[in-house]
Amino acid sequence: MSGTFHGFADPQELAEKTAARIASILGDALAARPTASLVVPGGRTPGPFLSRLALAGLDWERLHVCLSDERWVPPTAPESNEALLRRTLLTGDAERAHFVQLYTGGSTPKVGLEEAERRVAALPRPINVVVVGMGEDGHFASLFPGExxxxxxxxxxxxxxxVPAIGPGGGPPRLSLTLSRLLDARHLFLLATGEAKRALWDKAADGGPAEELPIRALRRQTKVPVEVLWCP
Structure with a gap:
């Protein structure tokens, strides 16, 4: 399933239009139901859109937020995705959202896996909005080739x-949401920048194995249409 490709002129337009679209979806969801849920990625690319989304006039107390993946470090560590989220999205009124922590404090992701599963299971489902990024090796969330x-x-x-993940060589281990959990969603977005990422998404339409290029699994699934939000 190829989904829909949306191209934007630059990172600023990408951030603004993405924040506006997702705020609209979440606003409609909260108007229809008591709670809503949002899954977002870490990394550099989503930061600007998350900062803009924090300014949306949502009823944040009824919104549950979770990361798509997390580095297994305390939230005070600079490489923590939770730390990024608290600098960008979970500020001002948005700080009132119910944040679902993937990092449990266990010594390893495997040790913390059971508790993380319990926490994620409490998310209102189907998840209203899932946003994922994509690496140049074809990973999304922390579903890396070779894991x-x-x-x-x-x-x-x-x-x-x-599932636990080792992640890139030399970095901390990680915990990632699975594809089946990410697909338990009403809306699924892939956020990407640069010509290399666009070429990678196009390549994912081929018939190669997902184990070598995990993004193929996201593109070929037929459960939820993927909307690609991209800029050069």
């Missing part, structure tokens, strides 16, 4: 919400 738990993480019909 021990990648096959489980990429199962569309899997029952697990989270």
């Amino acid at each position: 021990e738990a990648l096959a489980q993480g990429l199962r569309e019909d899997g029952t697990a919400s989270c």
